[in-house]
Amino acid sequence: xxxxxxxxxxxxxxxxxxxxxxxxxxxxxxxxxxxxxxxxxxxxxxxxxxxxxxxxxxxxxxxxxxxxxxxxxxxxxxxxxxxxxxxxxxxxxxxxxxxxxxxxxxxxxxxxxxxxxxxxxxxxxxxxxxxxxxxxxxxxxxxxxxxxxxxxxxxxxxxxxxxxxxxxxxxxxxxxxxxxxxxxxxxxxxxxxxxxxxxxxxxxxxxxxxxxxxxxxxxxxxxxxxxxxxxxxxxxxxxxxxxxxxxxxxxxxxxxxxxxxxxxxxxxxxxxxxxxxxxxxxxxxxxxxxxxxxxxxxxxxxxxxxxxxxxxxxxxxxxxxxxxxxxxxxxxxxxxxxxxxxxxxxxxxxxxxxxxxxxxxxxxxxxxxxxxxxxxxxxxxxxxxxxxxxxxxxxxxxxxxxxx
Amino acid sequence: xxxxxxxxxxxxxxxxxxxxxxxxxxxxxxxxxxxxxxxxxxxxxxxxxxxxxxxxxxxxxxxxxxxxxxxxxxxxxxxxxxxxxxxxxxxxxxxxxxxxxxxxxxxxxxxxxxxxxxxxxxxxxxxxxxxxxxxxxxxxxxxxxxxxxxxxxxxxxxxxxxxxxxxxxxxxxxxxxxxxxxxxxxxxxxxxxxxxxxxxxxxxxxxxxxxxxxxxxxxxxxxxxxxxxxxxxxxxxxxxxxxxxxxxxxxxxxxxxxxxxxxxxxxxxxxxxxxxxxxxxxxxxxxxxxxxxxxxxxxxxxxxxxxxxxxxxxxxxxxxxxxxxxxxxxxxxxxxxxxxxxxxxxxxxxxxxxxxxxxxxxxxxxxxxxxxxxxxxxxxxxxxxxxxxxxxxxxxxxxxxxxxxxxxxxxxxxxxxxxxxxxxxxxxxxxxxxxxxxxxxxxxxxxxxxxxxxxxxxxxxxxxxxxxxxxxxxxxxxxxxxxxxxxxxxxxx
Numbered sequence: 001x002x003x004x005x006x007x008x009x010x011x012x013x014x015x016x017x018x019x020x021x022x023x024x025x026x027x028x029x030x031x032x033x034x035x036x037x038x039x040x041x042x043x044x045x046x047x048x049x050x051x052x053x054x055x056x057x058x059x060x061x062x063x064x065x066x067x068x069x070x071x072x073x074x075x076x077x078x079x080x081x082x083x084x085x086x087x088x089x090x091x092x093x094x095x096x097x098x099x100x101x102x103x104x105x106x107x108x109x110x111x112x113x114x115x116x117x118x119x120x121x122x123x124x125x126x127x128x129x130x131x132x133x134x135x136x137x138x139x140x141x142x143x144x145x146x147x148x149x150x151x152x153x154x155x156x157x158x159x160x161x162x163x164x165x166x167x168x169x170x171x172x173x174x175x176x177x178x179x180x181x182x183x184x185x186x187x188x189x190x191x192x193x194x195x196x197x198x199x200x201x202x203x204x205x206x207x208x209x210x211x212x213x214x215x216x217x218x219x220x221x222x223x224x225x226x227x228x229x230x231x232x233x234x235x236x237x238x239x240x241x242x243x244x245x246x247x248x249x250x251x252x253x254x255x256x257x258x259x260x261x262x263x264x265x266x267x268x269x270x271x272x273x274x275x276x277x278x279x280x281x282x283x284x285x286x287x288x289x290x291x292x293x294x295x296x297x298x299x300x301x302x303x304x305x306x307x308x309x310x311x312x313x314x315x316x317x318x319x320x321x322x323x324x325x326x327x328x329x330x331x332x333x334x335x336x337x338x339x340x341x342x343x344x345x346x347x348x349x350x351x352x353x354x355x356x357x358x359x360x361x362x363x364x365x366x367x368x369x370x371x372x373x374x375x376x377x378x379x380x381x382x383x384x385x386x387x388x389x390x391x392x393x394x395x396x397x398x399x400x401x402x403x404x
Numbered sequence: 405x406x407x408x409x410x411x412x413x414x415x416x417x418x419x420x421x422x423x424x425x426x427x428x429x430x431x432x433x434x435x436x437x438x439x440x441x442x443x444x445x446x447x448x449x450x451x452x453x454x455x456x457x458x459x460x461x462x463x464x465x466x467x468x469x470x471x472x473x474x475x476x477x478x479x480x481x482x483x484x485x486x487x488x489x490x491x492x493x494x495x496x497x498x499x500x501x502x503x504x505x506x507x508x509x510x511x512x513x514x515x516x517x518x519x520x521x522x523x524x525x526x527x528x529x530x531x532x533x534x535x536x537x538x539x540x541x542x543x544x545x546x547x548x549x550x551x552x553x554x555x556x557x558x559x560x561x562x563x564x565x566x567x568x569x570x571x572x573x574x575x576x577x578x579x580x581x582x583x584x585x586x587x588x589x590x591x592x593x594x595x596x597x598x599x600x601x602x603x604x605x606x607x608x609x610x611x612x613x614x615x616x617x618x619x620x621x622x623x624x625x626x627x628x629x630x631x632x633x634x635x636x637x638x639x640x641x642x643x644x645x646x647x648x649x650x651x652x653x654x655x656x657x658x659x660x661x662x663x664x665x666x667x668x669x670x671x672x673x674x675x676x677x678x679x680x681x682x683x684x685x686x687x688x689x690x691x692x693x694x695x696x697x698x699x700x701x702x703x704x705x706x707x708x709x710x711x712x713x714x715x716x717x718x719x720x721x722x723x724x725x726x727x728x729x730x731x732x733x734x735x736x737x738x739x740x741x742x743x744x745x746x747x748x749x750x751x752x753x754x755x756x757x758x759x760x761x762x763x764x765x766x767x768x769x770x771x772x773x774x775x776x777x778x779x780x781x782x783x784x785x786x787x788x789x790x791x792x793x794x795x796x797x798x799x800x801x802x803x804x805x806x807x808x809x810x811x812x813x814x815x816x817x818x819x820x821x822x823x824x825x826x827x828x829x830x831x832x833x834x835x836x837x838x839x840x841x842x843x844x845x846x847x848x849x850x851x852x853x854x855x856x857x858x859x860x861x862x863x864x865x866x867x868x869x870x871x872x873x874x875x876x877x878x879x880x881x882x883x884x885x886x887x888x889x890x891x892x893x894x895x896x897x
Contacts, residue, residue, distance in 0.1 A: 165612075
């Protein structure tokens with residue numbers, strides 16, 4: 001980045017003034033929260049860095065309403081502490097990218113939503129975008145805009161909230177986010193099925209999701225990955241199925257799931273503590289955290305296609321893989337080259353989906369499409385939308401696609 | 405009768421060309437898909453917001469996406485407004501046509517194209533009814549979660565247009581949380597596919613934007629929706645309270661205690677009386693307010709959760725607790741609730757509000773609602789989704805009395821403003837349509853609305869799609885311009 005200054009506004013009005021001035025002067029802005037995900041996405045080329053880290057603090061939180069509002073730069077740790085004090089949590093179990101990317105700093109709540117970061121519970125509770133109820137932001141012309149609100153159901157006007165989630169700061173600078181939270185489950189257990197191959201695991205996960213036991217996480221850790229969880233799985237492949245809820249309820253559901261899965265392989269049950277560790281490691285992609293020079297992809301396909309994709313790739317190149325979201329979220333660590341073209345060709349052949357290059361050096365990320373290129377009509381539509389928020393193209397230019 | 409809500413001034417030059425336009429449409433769709441006879445057009449002149457009616461130029465009911473595309477392309481080229489329509493069950497006037505518009509209805513596109521159980525989704529045409537998706541996969545142990553009260557009739561295309569909710573969305577979310585992909589025809593007849601079986605595509609969330617866009621961004625012809633495993637069992641329980649305030653406070657405490665039932669429905673005394681008279685659901689008549697709380701799971705799970713809910717209800721002086729003892733009884737309890745609108749319609753004309761408020765404001769807003777309606781000399785029945793704060797006051801009036809009609813609309817507007825002032829919004833699941841259009845400035849600033857209108861223009865630069873809806877008619881001029889720099893939209897009537 002060629003930034004010559006870092007601006008740290010403390011109020012929304014200051015943010016608006018900064019953006020307005022930049023817009024008038026045609027100066028580009030690199031917008032960030034805690035910067036822990038600055039190595040994800042295309043590298044931004046901008047004149048000035050705008051950090052939201054000083055625009056911080058929870059602005060509204062009544063636990064009995066299951067809703068929290070916070071300024072965009074509020075550290076995630078502060079949010080989670082406030083929620084934990086009331087036995088609540090974020091719904092979408094966001095990944096912490098620091099171990100995988102080797103980044104430092106403190107993730108912010110605004111950054112989470114700007115990147116639509118979701119974890120294993122996305123399968124049952126929705127993505128970050130699903131829990132986002134309202135936002136305030138400053139668009140590329142420096143106007144303060146609010147959209148959505150602080151109620152669970154809201155169809156008043158166009159849902160710009162969804163548009164802001166996952167827009168990586170390219171449509172507006174988030175200043176405040178309002179989101180749904182959930183009570184922490186009273187009990188958690190994880191049912192483990194041992195020694196299934198990837199295809200068998202996909203079937204097992206699909207059959208578990210078809211049961212009325214409310215699985216809140218379904219992942220598969222092949223042998224090449226499971227050994228990294230210490231002696232928890234005795235070096236065997238592990239298919240892990242998480243159950244959460246009231247104590248009595250989890251006990252009943254766990255029995256049913258164990259009985260059903262017992263027909264597919266040896267089954268054991270992890271207690272709450274062991275569960276928490278396993279799912280945190282899956283969430284943060286810890287199995288691929290150590291070798292930072294190797295490219296890592298996050299691929300989303302139909303759940304039944306995940307293992308087919310990995311099988312096809314393995315015939316062509318060196319790749320390590322594990323699965324979340326019932327097999328539909330594939331984490332790939334490439335041995336050497338990112339093999340973007342090959343990967344995307346197979347994704348397309350297997351019914352479609354998308355591959356995001358989560359870890360690679362800046363030169364590679366500048367040269368390759370980090371995010372799955374959109375079909376031409378959607379790409380054109382996205383450019384028109386960008387125009388309507390940021391007519392001069394000053395916000396995070398080049399972050400998602402090559403700047404126009 | 406003078407109308408409070410205006411429509412755009414119809415384009416006389418379009419109306420003058422009616423015969424030629426109909427002849428052209430006849431080349432694009434089969435004769436059986438084109439309705440032009442005045443009597444046959446009548447059923448399309450309004451939706452469930454019956455106080456307003458406009459006869460369309462013609463109605464087209466295409467059978468394929470290609471036909472939808474051909475008609476839209478033609479309308480765009482010839483500057484003819486288009487009003488998309490599902491089953492016409494909108495309570496906010498979202499499907500009410502205008503005199504210079506072609507209605508494109510998706511009701512003939514009613515096939516389920518694919519059920520993919522391993523990937524827990526179904527691909528359906530936009531005209532399938534909401535209930536038919538669940539019925540199709542019921543035997544396999546799945547269901548489609550959003551369940552608007554009109555689910556027997558309403559279409560998935562309409563559900564996407566309005567981002568419909570229902571009683572059970574407290575746990576499962578609304579349409580946008582259960583929608584994976586759409587095939588959509590754009591204003592110019594081009595066909596796009598957004599999303600699919602893979603979750604969370606990168607790039608701007610166009611799917612999230614299309615959902616709830618009230619037919620202004622395109623016409624959805626196919627949808628891929630999420631299927632969920634059916635719970636083992638479900639048990640609705642009736643709780644009768646001595647006051648609405650006590651019932652409201654009980655809702656807040658249930659949620660605050662970290663218990664999220666599948667549904668918490670609220671009915672006040674007038675609503676109980678109306679529904680009981682119609683459905684004979686066995687509702688207690690000696691209480692001022694009723695909650696229907698539904699829990700699901702195995703018997704042990706339901707017992708555990710109900711035990712806690714009952715404890716909380718006792719602290720609010722609950723007078724009656726009645727658990728359903730059989731599937732028939734459970735169905736009856738829900739029949740009473742789901743027939744609330746129909747049952748009300750038998751005793752009076754009504755308009756149904758849809759404001760949503762933060763849970764902590766429920767009791768306050770209920771009290772103020774009664775005051776507002778009483779001030780206009782009218783009656784109100786409250787029946788709504790309390791778990792997520794989505795209020796549905798039904799304002800009763802006599803449609804044959806112009807003065808009462810006007811008062812009902814004005815009371816409704818006051819109630820919606822009250823909801824916004826309490827930290828809520830104008831509409832939780834019915835959409836803005838024409839009904840709440842002119843109140844949008846109460847919730848949003850001009851800058852907020854201008855941003856939304858600019859996004860709309862990115863999809864439909866000439867505003868031919870459902871142009872009289874959602875955004876106040878005044879203040880549109882200059883708020884946006886199409887790519888040629890021409891200002892879109894016409895002056896309000």
